[in-house]
Amino acid sequence: MDEQSILVEELVKKYGDFTALDHISFDVREGEVFGLLGPNGAGKTTTIKIMTGLTLPTSGKVLVSNIDVTKKPNEVKKKIGWISADVIVDDDLTAWENLELQAKLEGLKEWKERAKQLLDYFGIFEFKDRQLGKFSTGMRKKVEISMALLHSPEIVFMDEPTIGLDVSTRKSLWDIIRKINKDFGVTVLLTTHYMEEADMLCERIAIINKGKIVAIGSPEELKSKYGGDVIEVQFYGSVDYKIFEKYGQVIAKENSIRIKVGNAEDVLVSMLKDLSQFRVKSLRIEKASLDTAFLNLTGSTIEEGDFDARKFYAMLRRSRK
Ligand SMILES: Nc1ncnc2c1ncn2[C@@H]1O[C@H](COP(=O)(O)OP(=O)(O)O)[C@@H](O)[C@H]1O
Ligand SMILES: [Mg+2]
Known part of the structure; x- marks a missing residue:
């Protein structure tokens, strides 16, 4: 048996009368890339927020690295990294200063060696003193990932990591995710509403729709079982x-x-x-494709719609300032 990295059992999250998560259960094995695949509003971010200790569940059990996140969120935070579309990075600071800020947030003293190693690994050490706002999207992602990996986490959470990226940046980010999973041995839990992304990247996928998990398996299993x-x-x-x-x-x-x-x-x-x-x-x-599997499982397709995530997150950032 593989070691278990995350265990979620009968997780429920209610916002007032609305049930955002309806008894979801799944487990993530150590060292795997696991995907939560579902349309907008399915409950992906809510699940990540609970697993990372940002929100409390209404009921259910969540163990991250064998620690109960509802009881010891700070212990869990030492073991995890988090990357999301509205990740906290400062465009006016340089890459190095952003890493320094991250080190302070994590309470790390010996961080410089690790930071250099990470920037070297991503081939961007020579740009360490450049303001983040002047980085290309792809390079910026590398800095964000370096920040998430700075304290050597066991698990990295990525909430829609490629949302709003152009096709080629998205593909290079897939390569990076695969590479850090292998080279650093980190378990990756990512969410996505892109079928192709889940198919290409994930060893196993949980398909989530309207707060319920409708199927779990490898892309191949899901395709042959529900696609055909x-x-x-x-x-x-x-x-x-x-x-x-x-x-x-x-x-x-x-x-x-x-x-x-x-x-x-x-x-x-x-x-x-x-x-x-x-x-x-x-x-x-x-x-068979994951699209047909998804269609057969949920009776609808994942529609991207005209929702512009970048604009939405930019608005969110502005409103916080
Ligand atoms: N703070 C909140 N208050 C009320 N409803 C919320 C809140 N956060 C999320 N929701 C609702 O819960 C559902 C799941 O949201 P979310 O987890 O963000 O979905 P996803 O990340 O899959 O798009 C949505 O219907 C959303 O509107
Ligand atoms: Mg979300």
């Missing part, structure tokens, strides 16, 4: 689709059928024999 491939065939003329029901659920239209199968390659050869008695116009395979 679809084979779509168009015909010249109509067909009796019943003979295809042995392969899976058939949705028939006038001149076409869609068959939901487990793995398309496994059934295709025998299916071609059945198809040979008809005049086939086209044949297409849709491989």
